[in-house]
Amino acid sequence: MMDISGILAWIPVGICFTKYGYSIATITGGSMEPTFNPGHTRGSSDKDTVLLEKWSVVLRRFRRGQVVTLWSPNDPYLLTAKRIIALQGDVVQPADGSSDPIRIPRGHCWVEGDSNEKTRDSNVYGPIPLALINARVSHIVWPMRRIRAVVNSHGKAEDRVLINEGK
């Protein structure tokens, strides 16, 4: 029979699992349309619940094209979902075409929302430090008809990125 302290000692293990293993979150807003919340601009209030994979961030396995959640550079209490477009050393042409191509500095990345509407992403606030990234979004787990894996893709920036192959 397990005594009460033995059971209580599992609580930190559970908290650490949500911090460094897996966790669940609900996506609000339409900045990642159509990957998440595909009906958002048509007025649908369906919200996708997603599985956050924390350990790939703990191991710093960042890849171009993967969808991640990150702390907003302008609000430490706001977690946003975006797609990694470019990593350090790559050259990116911002979407509005107004400025010159930007080389991503060391330890930074370029993130963009999938939506064609204007989103608050690196086109607004520039390259962001990798340390802001909180988790990788691996699956949509709810609603039932939307259950699927989240695949890596170019997003809307396929022809605006020059990838730096040599590290």
Place this chain on the structure above:
Amino acid sequence: MSRRVASSPFTISRFGLPRSLIFARRFLKLFAAVGLFTTTIFEIRACDGFSMMPTINWKGDWVLTSPIPYWSPSWLPFKKQISRGDVVFAASPTDPRATVCKRVIGIAGDIIEVDPRRGEGLARKKRMEDRTWVTIPKGQVWLAGDNTSNSTDSRDYGPVPLAMVHGQVLARVSRQTKVYR
């Protein structure tokens, strides 16, 4: 006649978990508890590097760090803000594995001269001409090392988002103990 249960760490017994698994479970609990404590309550850690001299020596100084001063969940009506003069530790913008220890010298809305030290030997007129000023955006802070002549800080990587500031450096616990306010 009583049956003997072999007690090698890898024996799988019908009467319970093998001893190796019991040890693994105990370590898991201990690691999780210690890890959670150091990331949410306080931690005493070594802080090396030239950038915070003379506040923190370049080698061998240990500091007490805690996220609690800035701990402010969304349901709290008040939030303690990071203020100018705080010594903080933050994730390094250039290397997500590293943490840096710097002093906050500007908060959102402040206008900061990027490198006031630059061109100390120059004539005042020349200095006034080619200096650059930065307005710190919302939700970000300007970090600088106390040892301005040997510090990689916001002069190089710009203002740092608040989400990367892990907590405050409360005191130096080695050498002569000193509390920072």
